[in-house]
Amino acid sequence: MTHPMTNPSKQKLEKYGSGSYLASDVTVLLDIVDKDAVADVPVSQKEALIQSGQRHYSDMLTLENAPTAMHEQLYQQALTQGTTRTATDIANLAYTLHHIFQQTVRPERPLVLVSLVRAGLPIGVLLQRALAESDNNSSNSHYALPSMHYGVSIIRDRGLDAVALQMILDAYPDSPIVFVDGWTGKGAIYQELARSLDVFNNPSHPNFANIFHQGKNVIPLLTLADPAGVAWLAASEEDWLIPSGLLNSTVSGLISRSLYTEPQSGLHRSVFYDNLVAVDHSLAFVDHIDGARRALSTPPQDLQTFKQPRYQTATLIDTLAMDYNISNRNRIKPTIAEATRAILRRDPERILLASADHPDTVLLRHLCSERDINITVLGAKILPYQAITLIKQRATDRS
Numbered sequence: 348m349t350h351p352m353t354n355p356s357k358q359k360l361e362k363y364g365s366g367s368y369l370a371s372d373v374t375v376l377l378d379i380v381d382k383d384a385v386a387d388v389p390v391s392q393k394e395a396l397i398q399s400g401q402r403h404y405s406d407m408l409t410l411e412n413a414p415t416a417m418h419e420q421l422y423q424q425a426l427t428q429g430t431t432r433t434a435t436d437i438a439n440l441a442y443t444l445h446h447i448f449q450q451t452v453r454p455e456r457p458l459v460l461v462s463l464v465r466a467g468l469p470i471g472v473l474l475q476r477a478l479a480e481s482d483n484n485s486s487n488s489h490y491a492l493p494s495m496h497y498g499v500s501i502i503r504d505r506g507l508d509a510v511a512l513q514m515i516l517d518a519y520p521d522s523p524i525v526f527v528d529g530w531t532g533k534g535a536i537y538q539e540l541a542r543s544l545d546v547f548n549n550p551s552h553p554n555f556a557n558i559f560h561q562g563k564n565v566i567p568l569l570t571l572a573d574p575a576g577v578a579w580l581a582a583s584e585e586d587w588l589i590p591s592g593l594l595n596s597t598v599s600g601l602i603s604r605s606l607y608t609e610p611q612s613g614l615h616r617s618v619f620y621d622n623l624v625a626v627d628h629s630l631a632f633v634d635h636i637d638g639a640r641r642a643l644s645t646p647p648q649d650l651q652t653f654k655q656p657r658y659q660t661a662t663l664i665d666t667l668a669m670d671y672n673i674s675n676r677n678r679i680k681p682t683i684a685e686a687t688r689a690i691l692r693r694d695p696e697r698i699l700l701a702s703a704d705h706p707d708t709v710l711l712r713h714l715c716s717e718r719d720i721n722i723t724v725l726g727a728k729i730l731p732y733q734a735i736t737l738i739k740q741r742a743t744d745r746s
Contacts, residue, residue: 356517366600375498376511434639436582441477442647445490466529500605500615507543531575576657588707592684
């Protein structure tokens with residue numbers, strides 16, 4: 348067997364960076380390109396191009412600016428409010444992973460966490476740190492587990508970066524892989540992941556056990572929150588104000604949303620926002636939550652896993668599509684995090700809220716008043732979602 352230090356497949360992975368995270372936190376398998384080499388497309392123009400089918404969203408970027416003072420303040424409030432919950436959720440997830448994999452993983456065949464860029468990155472880093480806890484630390488040794496962590500691009504309609512996944516499989520031929528995301532909205536990324544992994548979903552495939560270690564057809568997707576009911580393992584199914592969901596690159600290692608690359612041309616691409624270093628929270632966020640996790644006095648809980656998606660919000664999405672005459676589901680952005688990102692990055696028509704004054708939607712409501720966006724309060728009808736953004740129809744619906 349090849350000695351781990353001289354494994355050429357592992358050496359290939361080592362040349363990639365970690366964004367603004369520590370090298371021990373993650374290796375991000377993306378080709379970083381210069382900002383000047385990327386078309387900076389204004390939001391309204393981008394919306395028209397996407398919806399008319401002229402351009403795919405993963406072929407364009409609207410370059411990020413630093414968050415406003417109000418945005419920063421609301422992030423800090425969300426962090427204060429959500430620290431203990433995030434820390435507890437990470438502890439429970441790490442404990443459950445330890446429980447599931449402790450018999451099968453070893454330092455030479457670690458669990459491989461594959462975070463979906465970008466929302467999965469902060470969660471994956473927090474898990475990687477939790478799993479790396481030393482056995483000498485008696486309070487947390489109940490979830491120490493050998494693990495490696497990579498960030499990989501996934502793009503709606505275009506799938507998981509197959510080149511990146513193959514690099515990981517070559518480097519860790521005996522390791523189980525778990526995919527990590529921040530939250531689920533409608534379950535579209537779950538379906539994208541399932542489509543991308545379908546080729547491995549056959550017991551005779553040499554990599555079947557790397558991915559389908561929980562059984563045939565079981566997609567090992569882990570999320571912090573899973574309102575859509577599609578994850579194999581999630582800390583909860585609630586839509587709540589996940590602090591990392593409020594920011595974009597400045598809580599995701601300064602990595603931009605990924606840009607598609609044809610598999611024969613290499614890895615998906617990304618921009619590194621070196622101009623935002625002064626306002627980057629990526630390391631501060633994980634340090635803060637990690638410290639809070641280590642200080643928890645409550646013992647971690649073993650979480651339930653699900654072999655198959657429940658899709659408990661599918662009927663609600665169908666109803667909303669009918670009520671608002673939306674033929675293209677991509678224009679419906681549920682969850683507080685997704686609704687907020689859509690306001691910042693897209694061209695919204697209206698926001699639907701479950702409650703007019705829920706503390707978790709303060710930023711959303713502030714952004715709406717700032718940009719004169721309609722708010723409709725629909726009450727319990729949209730639960731478990733607290734918020735849903737509807738994107739404006741800009742052209743013939745094809746996105």
